[in-house]
Amino acid sequence: MKISTKGRYGLRSMIDLAINSSGNTPVFISDIAKRQHLSEKYLEHIFGALHKAGLVRSIRGRKGGYLLQKNPEEITLSEIITALEGKISLVECVLDPDICPSAKKCVTRDLWQGLSDKINEYLSSHTLNDLIQMQKSREQNDTLMYYI
Amino acid sequence: MKISTKGRYGLRSMIDLAINSSGNTPVFISDIAKRQHLSEKYLEHIFGALHKAGLVRSIRGRKGGYLLQKNPEEITLSEIITALEGKISLVECVLDPDICPSAKKCVTRDLWQGLSDKINEYLSSHTLNDLIQMQKSREQNDTLMYYI
């Protein structure tokens, strides 16, 4: 029961993108990769998925790059993780009961269903903006420390 | 973010074991495997892990088999899943911050920490007995239907 690197890297990159884009100037994948210590090529895949899910806007060509498609407070963490790891369900039968003949009467399925719901609830109740604000206040605290 | 077959099969087998053991008579792995449509050999491994975690008692030799080590209401689902999948944490750095140099200031780590806690909370608040009771009442309802 782990979040894959796609989900982890993607979430960090979305925060990075939000913090480092000023106005309508797109951010290069290569810059995000450098700052986050990630492979540029792998990050391309990740942004492909984010783009497909409508979370980022791409500008092709020279001086192109990526921008957030929506405001950070309108992007839930559930959207980001779903874009990168697929729908959140701890077992297949939660989404698709037909794959198992005993799904209807299976008590463990109900359990996994309930837990999957909790996870969804948690990730839906937090937005990208929450993480950005946390990050910013953390950075500010670091800076402030030099003045004390 | 999925529960592995070990966790899924193991949980179902624990319910099966609890329901099908009468008194101190141990239950054969081969019988559980048949009822749950699982490979006998694979199930041996799963019971090895459950045994190691102190959740089941084994009796070796002819007419041997397995018994629950504790009462079903004393076995949390968290214990079962942890025995089969290891400690519940969505990312490694939640359990071991030293593996990442930026763990201390990482906001996504805090997020995964929070979600892992929720999952643990959920699984700790349900016991094997809860599932057994659900299962039994479900079976009874099926039977009752014949009399209507």
Next chain:
DNA sequence: TATTATTTCTATCAAATTAATAGGAAATAA
């Protein structure tokens, strides 16, 4: 218009993890 810098797309490879099988040793009751 030609060139260059950049993203996007597709195909593929490598590594790691998970799932399952196999064979036989050890234990024990009949």
Next chain:
DNA sequence: TTATTTCCTATTAATTTGATAGAAATAATA
């Protein structure tokens, strides 16, 4: 002594994850 069961150790198979390579598309720039 035999049949039955758990236990132990390898090995193989399958799946998922992580990463790479290069061609195609596109927009800025010279």
